[in-house]
Amino acid sequence: MVDTQRKLLLGNLACVHGAIYAGMRFFAGYPITPSTEVAEGCSRELPRIGGRFIQMEDEIGSIGAVVGASVSGLKAMTATSGPGYSLMVENIGYAYMTETPCVIINVQRGGPSTGLPTKGSQSDTMQARWGPHGDYTAIAVAPSTVGDTVTETIRAFNLAERFRTPVTILLDEVISHQREMISLPRPGEHQVVDRVKPTASPEEFEPFAHTARGVSPMPAYGEGYRYVITGLTHDAMGFTTNRPDEIKQKLDKLRNKILNFKSEITKLRIEMMDDAEIAFVSYGSVSRAVLLAVALARNAGVKVGMIQLYTVWPFPDDELRDYLAGCHKVIVPELNMGQIVREVGRVLPPDTEIHSLLRYDGEILTPMQLLEKLEEVM
Amino acid sequence: MTTVEKTKAAPRQRSDVILNYLRPKKKFPNVWCAGCGNGIVMSAIVRAIDKLGLSKDEIVMVSGIGCTSRMPIYLDFNALHTTHGRALPFATGVKFAQPHLKVIVVTGDGDALAIGGNHFIHACRRNIDITAILVNNYIYGMTGGQGSPTTPTAAFSTTTPYGNVEKHFDPCKLAEAAGASYVARATVYHAPQLEKAILQAVDHRGFSFVEVISNCHTYFGRLNRRGDAVSMLKEYKERSVTSARAKRMSPEELVDKYVIGTLYEDDKTEFCDEYQKVVDAQMGEK
Numbered sequence: 001m002v003d004t005q006r007k008l009l010l011g012n013l014a015c016v017h018g019a020i021y022a023g024m025r026f027f028a029g030y031p032i033t034p035s036t037e038v039a040e041g042c043s044r045e046l047p048r049i050g051g052r053f054i055q056m057e058d059e060i061g062s063i064g065a066v067v068g069a070s071v072s073g074l075k076a077m078t079a080t081s082g083p084g085y086s087l088m089v090e091n092i093g094y095a096y097m098t099e100t101p102c103v104i105i106n107v108q109r110g111g112p113s114t115g116l117p118t119k120g121s122q123s124d125t126m127q128a129r130w131g132p133h134g135d136y137t138a139i140a141v142a143p144s145t146v147g148d149t150v151t152e153t154i155r156a157f158n159l160a161e162r163f164r165t166p167v168t169i170l171l172d173e174v175i176s177h178q179r180e181m182i183s184l185p186r187p188g189e190h191q192v193v194d195r196v197k198p199t200a201s202p203e204e205f206e207p208f209a210h211t212a213r214g215v216s217p218m219p220a221y222g223e224g225y226r227y228v229i230t231g232l233t234h235d236a237m238g239f240t241t242n243r244p245d246e247i248k249q250k251l252d253k254l255r256n257k258i259l260n261f262k263s264e265i266t267k268l269r270i271e272m273m274d275d276a277e278i279a280f281v282s283y284g285s286v287s288r289a290v291l292l293a294v295a296l297a298r299n300a301g302v303k304v305g306m307i308q309l310y311t312v313w314p315f316p317d318d319e320l321r322d323y324l325a326g327c328h329k330v331i332v333p334e335l336n337m338g339q340i341v342r343e344v345g346r347v348l349p350p351d352t353e354i355h356s357l358l359r360y361d362g363e364i365l366t367p368m369q370l371l372e373k374l375e376e377v378m
Numbered sequence: 379m380t381t382v383e384k385t386k387a388a389p390r391q392r393s394d395v396i397l398n399y400l401r402p403k404k405k406f407p408n409v410w411c412a413g414c415g416n417g418i419v420m421s422a423i424v425r426a427i428d429k430l431g432l433s434k435d436e437i438v439m440v441s442g443i444g445c446t447s448r449m450p451i452y453l454d455f456n457a458l459h460t461t462h463g464r465a466l467p468f469a470t471g472v473k474f475a476q477p478h479l480k481v482i483v484v485t486g487d488g489d490a491l492a493i494g495g496n497h498f499i500h501a502c503r504r505n506i507d508i509t510a511i512l513v514n515n516y517i518y519g520m521t522g523g524q525g526s527p528t529t530p531t532a533a534f535s536t537t538t539p540y541g542n543v544e545k546h547f548d549p550c551k552l553a554e555a556a557g558a559s560y561v562a563r564a565t566v567y568h569a570p571q572l573e574k575a576i577l578q579a580v581d582h583r584g585f586s587f588v589e590v591i592s593n594c595h596t597y598f599g600r601l602n603r604r605g606d607a608v609s610m611l612k613e614y615k616e617r618s619v620t621s622a623r624a625k626r627m628s629p630e631e632l633v634d635k636y637v638i639g640t641l642y643e644d645d646k647t648e649f650c651d652e653y654q655k656v657v658d659a660q661m662g663e664k
Contacts (some may be wrong), residue, residue, distance in 0.1 A: 229459065
């Protein structure tokens with residue numbers, strides 16, 4: 001029997017499949033290498049399922065339209081690369097402040113500035129956490145294969161809807177332009193989360209109230225709840241405020257609604273860590289090379305394991321501490337000048353040896369390079 | 379041109395109409411200076427909506443940043459107060475996602491024409507069914523009187539202390555050239571005409587644009603010796619000519635005149651309608 005779910009799929013198109021599976025019905029974007037196939041895919045697929053695609057005049061407008069569509073009730077996303085993400089941070093900040101669910105795919109390429117349009121990179125990892133100005137807590141996920149890209153895109157939408165927040169998918173050129181044979185998920189195979197709608201009457205409804213779930217229900221425009229959405233600091237009703245207690249409540253909420261529910265967000269892949277003395281901590285495309293390197297080293301009798309961060313932000317402080325308790329040496333390979341290694345160093349005990357393996361010349365880290373580094377630190 | 383009959387047998391008193399549309403629970407007063415033209419614009423919008431018989435729930439008022447952009451917070455509609463210059467992309471998202479909603483953008487000369495200039499021309503070009511009301515006071519009010527893209531040459535502002543050396547935009551010409559399908563101008567002196575222009579704009583299918591000449595006596599008036607709010611309104615009265623009359627006037631006669639009324643209108647296809655045809659065709663094919 002032919003498995004109709006089997007498909008040879010480009011990484012960028014895996015985003016489209018995952019997003020549509022998760023209920024995405026609105027895409028606004030602007031062409032940019034190496035993410036453009038996401039927009040092209042959406043322009044083809046969305047009208048066929050009653051969804052909407054629009055090519056905006058720039059990335060600032062794209063994320064603006066995404067937020068507008070989301071507050072009007074549609075699951076919405078955009079896709080871009082570093083230069084476009086830099087333009088988007090203004091209105092991603094607006095989405096943080098207004099607690100608007102949306103998904104931003106950043107297919108990373110080398111930077112700064114226009115950098116390396118066709119070369120993979122992980123140099124926007126910190127930008128996904130600290131892009132917009134101001135205080136807030138971010139969620140970012142990082143797939144490492146085309147198959148992952150489908151499931152992580154679904155998860156990104158679920159997290160965005162659950163926590164009323166933008167979620168960044170940190171893809172990179174290596175995965176986005178790779179074709180892999182994958183099994184597309186069947187209906188019902190993955191949970192799909194939708195935002196909670198209010199049950200209170202419009203008179204009693206508080207759009208930004210503090211609730212036990214961390215977030216308040218979210219009506220769509222046109223459903224009878226005529227409330228104010230503003231990027232200015234606001235109270236539970238959405239009205240602008242200068243009151244110190246209300247300002248603090250709002251900012252605490254932006255943090256606590258995520259950090260208090262971190263166990264719902266953190267996702268790690270743990271391989272061969274039971275007896276590991278040395279561990280790789282990786283995320284994104286580099287994890288593919290790590291997996292092979294660890295298998296080869298294990299064959300040679302080295303007690304090495306790996307932790308792959310599917311959730312990069314919020315950083316899994318406690319989980320890493322627990323899993324790495326028995327490791328005295330940790331290697332952090334990244335396609336940048338050292339970003340996540342700072343976080344690893346922040347959470348681990350001071351007597352842990354932390355080694356950074358960095359590549360930022362536009363090429364990928366190979367399993368052989370990882371093995372060389374492993375030998376060097378052993 | 380569509381004319382809309384009054385939907386109510388006995389029109390309410392003006393003050394009742396306004397009160398009915400002010401957002402309950404909102405802590406007034408507003409941020410505007412006493413005598414600001416924004417109040418006249420806000421009441422004209424409310425009266426136009428009331429005459430059109432639209433429900434509050436189906437109206438989404440979107441704005442960016444600036445004095446005028448505070449308006450959605452005070453009115454009892456769905457309100458989206460966004461970032462500086464970006465109201466139109468947000469509004470595009472709202473309208474495209476839920477085409478049955480009436481989307482009205484209120485903006486200023488700095489918001490729409492400087493930082494939001496690119497979004498402005500592209501919203502016009504798409505001819506998406508949004509009404510944009512640009513309150514043009516020739517200056518940045520909220521930040522304290524800096525020069526804007528409509529500040530006239532030689533006029534004073536806090537960033538043109540020796541007189542403006544730049545040229546200024548004509549927002550209506552810009553809108554028409556970029557593809558807007560309804561373009562009108564009014565002043566805050568001409569409140570009934572303003573209300574009529576807004577009513578026609580909201581009722582128009584496609585991108586409709588209304589420029590409202592409005593007084594910022596606090597900054598533009600003071601820095602350029604135009605006097606208080608009342609004297610600025612009198613100036614609008616004296617300097618305005620209707621679009622019909624302007625057609626019979628020479629360019630020389632029109633220098634320093636505000637041409638008011640409907641300036642342009644066509645019935646070109648609207649963006650959401652055209653996209654829906656694509657959706658219908660693609661869904662039908664499946």
